[in-house]
Structures are given as C-alpha cells and as structure tokens.
Amino acid sequence: MRASSFLAAALLLAGLNACSESSRPTLENLRESSALSSPGAPAAQGTIRRAIDVRHAGTRLVTVWDGATKALEYRERVMTDGSGEFSVRPIEALTPVAADWELRQLAGEGYYFLYRDFAVHDERAFAKNYRVVNQDGTVEVAGRACKELVVERKNGACSYELAIDEETGLVLGYVERNATGQAISAMVYESFDTDPDLGAAIWFTPLGQTEIEESAGTLHQQLGFEVPLPTRLPEGYSLAHAYHLVADDADWVKLVLTDGVETAFYLFSPFRGRRGSTSPIELAHDGEVEELAVGTGTEDLFLFRMGDVSIAHATLREGSFMAVGRVRSQELVDLIEFALPAR
Amino acid sequence: MESCNNFRDQWLERALDATSLQAVEGQDEHLAACSLCTEWLRSRKSQVRALLALERAVIPEDMLGAIEEHLAQPALERALRSLPVLEAPEELAVRVNDELVERAAKKASRAADPERARKSLSVLDYESAPPVLERLINEELAAPKAHVVERFVGNLEPRLAPPRLGTLVARELRGPLLARVVGPAAVAAAVLVAWFAYARTGEPARRLRVVTTEDISALDPMARSIAEVLRGGAFAEERR
Numbered sequence: 001m002r003a004s005s006f007l008a009a010a011l012l013l014a015g016l017n018a019c020s021e022s023s024r025p026t027l028e029n030l031r032e033s034s035a036l037s038s039p040g041a042p043a044a045q046g047t048i049r050r051a052i053d054v055r056h057a058g059t060r061l062v063t064v065w066d067g068a069t070k071a072l073e074y075r076e077r078v079m080t081d082g083s084g085e086f087s088v089r090p091i092e093a094l095t096p097v098a099a100d101w102e103l104r105q106l107a108g109e110g111y112y113f114l115y116r117d118f119a120v121h122d123e124r125a126f127a128k129n130y131r132v133v134n135q136d137g138t139v140e141v142a143g144r145a146c147k148e149l150v151v152e153r154k155n156g157a158c159s160y161e162l163a164i165d166e167e168t169g170l171v172l173g174y175v176e177r178n179a180t181g182q183a184i185s186a187m188v189y190e191s192f193d194t195d196p197d198l199g200a201a202i203w204f205t206p207l208g209q210t211e212i213e214e215s216a217g218t219l220h221q222q223l224g225f226e227v228p229l230p231t232r233l234p235e236g237y238s239l240a241h242a243y244h245l246v247a248d249d250a251d252w253v254k255l256v257l258t259d260g261v262e263t264a265f266y267l268f269s270p271f272r273g274r275r276g277s278t279s280p281i282e283l284a285h286d287g288e289v290e291e292l293a294v295g296t297g298t299e300d301l302f303l304f305r306m307g308d309v310s311i312a313h314a315t316l317r318e319g320s321f322m323a324v325g326r327v328r329s330q331e332l333v334d335l336i337e338f339a340l341p342a343r
Numbered sequence: 344m345e346s347c348n349n350f351r352d353q354w355l356e357r358a359l360d361a362t363s364l365q366a367v368e369g370q371d372e373h374l375a376a377c378s379l380c381t382e383w384l385r386s387r388k389s390q391v392r393a394l395l396a397l398e399r400a401v402i403p404e405d406m407l408g409a410i411e412e413h414l415a416q417p418a419l420e421r422a423l424r425s426l427p428v429l430e431a432p433e434e435l436a437v438r439v440n441d442e443l444v445e446r447a448a449k450k451a452s453r454a455a456d457p458e459r460a461r462k463s464l465s466v467l468d469y470e471s472a473p474p475v476l477e478r479l480i481n482e483e484l485a486a487p488k489a490h491v492v493e494r495f496v497g498n499l500e501p502r503l504a505p506p507r508l509g510t511l512v513a514r515e516l517r518g519p520l521l522a523r524v525v526g527p528a529a530v531a532a533a534v535l536v537a538w539f540a541y542a543r544t545g546e547p548a549r550r551l552r553v554v555t556t557e558d559i560s561a562l563d564p565m566a567r568s569i570a571e572v573l574r575g576g577a578f579a580e581e582r583r
Contacts, residue, residue: 185575324570
C-alpha cells in the first residue's frame, strides 16, 4: 500500500510538472518555452554582427532560385547608420519582373532589411540549433578580406556558406542551401563603404507598429482584446519580438519567432468589425435577422506554398490567424491550432 | 502617438506655405521633444527636395476648365453618372423569380403541414409521470412512518460524542484512512492531472479542416508580403 502511495505521489508531481509547462502561455513563456541552454556557442558566433549594427553603405546582388532556375536576380542599395536607421532601395532587376516589382520591394523595405538575409537573431537559439562545420577558409568580397564559414541547422534542414568581413563582422555574402544541398538564395555585396555620406538617406519609417512590453501588464490589459497565444512552436523556434500594429483599420498582434537565423511569423487580429466596434454583422432576410458571425464562421484553415515558404491562414470566430515561415506546413497548422481556445 | 499625428497633420497642411511652415516647426514643443517626428520631418524634407528637383510640366490648357466643370456636380451624382448602366441579365431575373416562388411555396407548405402543427402543439401536452416516481410514491404510502423518520432524521439536533469514543475511533481508522482514502485519492488526482496535462500538450483544443490551395490571389496581402520577403522578393506569379 505504501508503494502505491509513493507511486501516486510521483505521478502527481509528474502531472503537476507537465501541467505547469502546458498552462496558458504568456509572451514570457514563449521565450522560455524553448528552454534554451547555451551548450557552448560556436566559436564564430561572436564574430557575426547584424547589418543594422554596422554603419555602412553598399550595393548588393541578390539571387533567388526556384529549383535549378533563377527565379529572381536584382541589385539594391543599402545604407545604415549602425544605430537602428536603415534604407534598402532596389536599383535594377536582372531577371524579368512584374511592372509593380519596385513598388513592392519598397513596400517591404523593413522586412527585407531585417529578415531576408542571414543574421543571428538570437544567439542562444543559434547555439542550440546550428553548428559550425567549417571555418578555415578566407575569401575577398567587395575588396574586403573575409573569413569563410559554413553553418548548418543541426536537423539538416538548411545550411549557409558565409563570407564575414574580418574587420566589422558583417556578413558580406552568403549562399543558403536546402536539405538536399540545392541553392535557395544568395546575397553578395558588390561595393562596401564603412564611412558613407548618409546626409541624403531617406530612412525607413515603420508605420503604426510598436513592440509589446511584457512588463506592462497582460496582453488584454495593454491591447484591450484577448490574444490567443500558441502553445506549440515550430521545432527549435522561440519568441524574438512581439508587436502591435494597425493595418487597414484593424488591430494585429505579430509574433516574430526565430530558430536563431530563420524567422517565422504568427499574426492574430481579433474580429471586431471595424476598429473599436464589437457589434456583430447582422443580415436581415426573409423577415428574420441572422447574426453573421465572425469571419466566415467556418473551421477551415487555408494552406499555401510559395517555393519553400508555407503560409497558413484561418478566419475563425475569434478573428484572423496567420502563420508564415520556412518550416513544415504541419508546424504552421500546429502553430494556429495550438493557439485556439476550446469551442 | 496622437500628438505625433497632430504635428504631422499640421505640417502636411502647411507644406506648401513656407512662412506658416516655419511657424509650425519653430514653435512646436512636441517637435523639440520627439525624436521620431524630428526624423520624420527630416525624411519628408528630403522628399520635398526630391520632388522640387523634378522638371515641371505644363498642364494642358483645357484641363482646369474640365476639372471645374466636373467638380461642379455633386460627388454622389458624379459617381452614379460614371457608372455604366447595365440591364440585369435575363438569367438573373429568372433565378430571382424561381427563388421567390420556391420560398413562397415553402412558407405555404409549412403553414399547411399537419405534422408541423402537431409538433408545435405537442409542447402543450402534459407528460405522464415516469414509472420510478410512481414506485417511490407507492413505497412511501405503504410505510409512511418509516419514511417520515428516514426523511427528517437529518433535522435532529446533533449530540457530541464522548471524547473517549473519538479517541477509539481515531486509533482504529488512522492506518486504514491513509491506506484506503489518501492513497486512492492521490492516485486519482495524479491520473486526472496527468491526463489533463497530456490533453493540453498532446492535442489542440480544436482541430481545423486544412484546405491546401494554390490560388495565391486568395491570400491575405499581409501574409503574402511576408512570404514574398522570406522568398527574397520572388513573387508567386513570377514563378509561373
């Protein structure tokens, strides 16, 4: 009988432990949920710096492959003051593009600068998910001496061949390869100036986006609406940033998740009709008034693929949910489904 | 943010009036304290400089007259007049007519349906007592005194047990209480908690119907732009 009591106590402790881990998450939980330890960061980690932290200007050549063919190749001009201001402007497309290509590049300026290229977004996650497989070579890029480095995702999903400027630590060139070794994208500086004249720069201006402070109270207290937070993130990912933004008169919460290098996005907008309204839409027909529900009222999740990028989108009674990332489609489905409250 | 918007609105309203503009920039306390608006102002001025550098083009002579004539009409009238007048397709008229006829027929059939009327009135029928209630009443009537005692014994004033009796009972139950009550209760609680935890981590509260589609045009613009960035700027339609 005593043995059964010990067993019960052990089960109770295990259950309580598991239960506490799975309780409704806060943003802080999402940062900690990956339980990042730092088991010896790669030796080269400290030498890689983000473009936004290094004052410079230059022209870059960007190439994107779709299978074995080039889907897009273009030149762009980049400028940054090293203190948070930046500007990325397309110069010319070297492959056929749509008429509005330049406008769309400009519209996505912030995303392109912050998320398109190789960057270590979270050092602990980088140490956990990536390993350096080669760091012996040297190469010259845009007249600068660079150290060659090859890093790969520990699960084999992708790898990067990097050229890192020896003086500044900036990544002056990279080729990203998928699990089969095929090139997916590449960027290389064709000119590089560490002391540019930034007087004429027109810096990127983020519109209507503010970072959510975890210490300023619950999300509901800060934003005025409930935010379903995911309890299952893609493998190796944890929260890097959380933002509140307003687009098309609707509130959105955007979570930027990262595995250290790659980024994925979780977005939620509560269904409140126009901003600030909580009235449901009513439709009168045949003498009866039907409350049209929130969104489509269906329980459908639409899944898209654009090359190696997956997009999941669902309009449910709670609001609109979106998830975007270079992860398995099922991981994006999980991201949304594991955020949903019960019916 | 509201004060930022106010300052920016005022600046934009006076953007073409240099004197008024200087007054806004020189006296505004907000501008002196807000680095975002300072930067915003610097960016706008760069744009103004860029725009001023553009070569001026001469507008056609009759353009102003045409615009004035156009604006003389009320906006709603202009919008309505600009719409092409289209005849409703014959197929639409037929479908609407069919729909109206079908709805009228459904209404009429509902009104004349005796089964529907019977169901509506059935709520007024009294329900017969279930057999178990009848049995209990019969048992109570067979031995009314016994049932009165059974029912009201709980209302009697409780009497305290002698202390000696309490000690004896406690000694008797101490061992079995832990073994028989706490043990199983802990097991049950642990199983419940473990099951609850598993339910929370193993399966989501709701499963959605996943629809895979290649129709990128149905995609929300925000999700689409993020996906395009992660693709390095290669847009969906350019891959086709």
